[in-house]
Amino acid sequence: MNAAEYKCPNCNADLKFDPELQKLSCEYCLSVFTVEEIKKICAEAENSIPKDSMVQSQQEFEDHNQLYHCSSCGADIMCDDRQTALFCYYCHNPVILSGKLSGAYKPSKIIGFKFTKDLAVEKFKNWINGKKFVPDDFKSEQQIEKITGLYVPFWIADCKINVNFSAIGKKIRHWSSGSYAYTETKEFRISRQGTVAANGIPADGESKIDDLLMESIEPFDYGELKDFSMSYLSGFYADKYDVDKAGVFPRIRTRASEASKKVVRDSIGSYSSLAVSVEQYNIMNTDWEYMMLPVWFMTYRYNDTVYEFAINGQTGKLAGTPPLDKGKLKSFCAAIGIAAAAGLYLIGGVIF
Amino acid sequence: MSKKISLLVILAGLVTAAAIVLSIFFGGQKNLREEFDGDTSLSGIIDDYGFYDDDSEKFAELEAYVRDTAEMLEMNVIIYLSGDSGYYRTDDDIDDYAAKRYDDICGKDTDGVFLYLDICGKSPAYDLLSCSGKAGVIYGRDIVSIVETANSELPPSGHTISENQLTSAIINFCVTISSRYENYKPNSFRWEHDKYTGKYFYYKNGEFYVTKKAPPVLRLIIFAIASVIGAVIAIICYYAIRSRYKFKTSANPGIYVAHGETHFTDSSDTFIRSYVTKRKIESSSSSGGGGGGRSGGGGHISGGSHR
Numbered sequence A: 001m002n003a004a005e006y007k008c009p010n011c012n013a014d015l016k017f018d019p020e021l022q023k024l025s026c027e028y029c030l031s032v033f034t035v036e037e038i039k040k041i042c043a044e045a046e047n048s049i050p051k052d053s054m055v056q057s058q059q060e061f062e063d064h065n066q067l068y069h070c071s072s073c074g075a076d077i078m079c080d081d082r083q084t085a086l087f088c089y090y091c092h093n094p095v096i097l098s099g100k101l102s103g104a105y106k107p108s109k110i111i112g113f114k115f116t117k118d119l120a121v122e123k124f125k126n127w128i129n130g131k132k133f134v135p136d137d138f139k140s141e142q143q144i145e146k147i148t149g150l151y152v153p154f155w156i157a158d159c160k161i162n163v164n165f166s167a168i169g170k171k172i173r174h175w176s177s178g179s180y181a182y183t184e185t186k187e188f189r190i191s192r193q194g195t196v197a198a199n200g201i202p203a204d205g206e207s208k209i210d211d212l213l214m215e216s217i218e219p220f221d222y223g224e225l226k227d228f229s230m231s232y233l234s235g236f237y238a239d240k241y242d243v244d245k246a247g248v249f250p251r252i253r254t255r256a257s258e259a260s261k262k263v264v265r266d267s268i269g270s271y272s273s274l275a276v277s278v279e280q281y282n283i284m285n286t287d288w289e290y291m292m293l294p295v296w297f298m299t300y301r302y303n304d305t306v307y308e309f310a311i312n313g314q315t316g317k318l319a320g321t322p323p324l325d326k327g328k329l330k331s332f333c334a335a336i337g338i339a340a341a342a343g344l345y346l347i348g349g350v351i352f
Numbered sequence B: 001m002s003k004k005i006s007l008l009v010i011l012a013g014l015v016t017a018a019a020i021v022l023s024i025f026f027g028g029q030k031n032l033r034e035e036f037d038g039d040t041s042l043s044g045i046i047d048d049y050g051f052y053d054d055d056s057e058k059f060a061e062l063e064a065y066v067r068d069t070a071e072m073l074e075m076n077v078i079i080y081l082s083g084d085s086g087y088y089r090t091d092d093d094i095d096d097y098a099a100k101r102y103d104d105i106c107g108k109d110t111d112g113v114f115l116y117l118d119i120c121g122k123s124p125a126y127d128l129l130s131c132s133g134k135a136g137v138i139y140g141r142d143i144v145s146i147v148e149t150a151n152s153e154l155p156p157s158g159h160t161i162s163e164n165q166l167t168s169a170i171i172n173f174c175v176t177i178s179s180r181y182e183n184y185k186p187n188s189f190r191w192e193h194d195k196y197t198g199k200y201f202y203y204k205n206g207e208f209y210v211t212k213k214a215p216p217v218l219r220l221i222i223f224a225i226a227s228v229i230g231a232v233i234a235i236i237c238y239y240a241i242r243s244r245y246k247f248k249t250s251a252n253p254g255i256y257v258a259h260g261e262t263h264f265t266d267s268s269d270t271f272i273r274s275y276v277t278k279r280k281i282e283s284s285s286s287s288g289g290g291g292g293g294r295s296g297g298g299g300h301i302s303g304g305s306h307r
């Protein structure tokens, strides 16, 4: 049979038949399926929604976006055509107009900014005020001015996961009678087979922004998702994705497996010990949505390292690793160490 | 700016350390030592038992020998022969009595030894050597063996002691303390401590000291330990604060689980087997003891041996 007629249900690439495994495999996202599984998944996908007004909205997107390029860090920044981007949100160097994005880059959904810039600035100031060991100019107004409202491109995945779990669980009870201590051990065979769904797992499609930083400001409330329109972009920047579905799939797979693992582990009552013999989580199908999510973003360059900060533009959740002025911290710790040593010496002098 | 601060802190640390080290070696320490004035008349034998009552010639001869020893050692040497009043003294009482009696006769923190020979007839007998001043440092480490060379001449407690035995015990004692004295080399890494009075005895630059404060070597050790602990605290502090400067945590993936869409075709906990093991319970117990002490007197290093 010709396997190429089947597409990978996770990343849409062509599946290839692996004679060794006797299975269909995807060389992009490394998913593996049996022929039966794929036939079943395809049959289900047959009756999904047909695209109708797609073409029209893609045309509108093409007409009204403007793409700027940062020759310094390579960032591609998209704006509404009524405004001009002057500086790169990432490296703060000037950007140049480089054309328009094709309709294929149009996101399907968007969550608009809800947490205002004033709130973001205040949040950042409060947070940084408690940090005594950051470089002084990190707290400067000039630095805080660099907070940029950025729509970050996200791939949102809904995954169906096949679960195969079995383990031996032990329940141990102790008691004593007379001069003997007794231990009773009860053994159970634990089995969990079936499917788990993990919906709305996000992964950003921008390689420059730290993945963990974006995970740290989750979750977004998808209840406020709207169909994408260029009007949301006025006053903000947007980023063009440079990592596609297949590129983010390993991250999605890890998180989907962790989610499934949590479901399975939560379903197991309390055992004194658990000896797992089989634990497999296979993603059978992934539905993707490409959307833009609002993030207040700021970078700070210190000792040749770029420090990134993000505030969720919807919920106000803040994340980032502040630059550490090691000189300040070392002096502080040395002072504490000296004080402690002097104190101990004095105490030692009293005791001895 | 922060460079300046770190330099200042390091400078402050170095200055503090230097000040402490200087104070250790040159700081004013009140030397409580009472130097031996060459008067051997305080030395001699106190015969509470009346052992030599019938042989005053022998007694005078022995006492002269003891005083010669005292003159040579430049310290008081007192040998005490316990009488009836010693019958009910415990070991601790003997320790106390020796220290107090010595201080009464020769004065606090003077250089000297007080040998208590328990010959009143109680059993077991407890002989003790109490050292004051420099004697504590010179004899402190060997105090028990010195007592033993003296009382090995005596018969086991309960037996009658002959005059010859007692005489050779006293002479042996004098010979032992003399030879140890001659072989002693002042060592600044050695000190003795009387835990009752809190006094320290040690040599510094060849001179003998009795002080309430710890000797320089001990204070240097305390300083070193304090510095190490301080350094450890500084390092812990550094890493603790540094680790608090991370504000990125992966979201709990459980939030994306669609709970209504979990379908287990098999979700079973099947009982397989059970077994019981038993073990005998061990029981154990322990006990502790206490102690007492004297204070306000001169410092004494003492040790004794039973017969």
Ligand SMILES: [Zn+2]
Pocket: A008, A009, A010, A011, A012, A013, A026, A027, A028, A029, A030, A031, A246
């Ligand atoms: Zn794939």
Ligand SMILES: [Zn+2]
Pocket: A070, A071, A072, A073, A074, A075, A088, A089, A090, A091, A092, A093
């Ligand atoms: Zn740039």
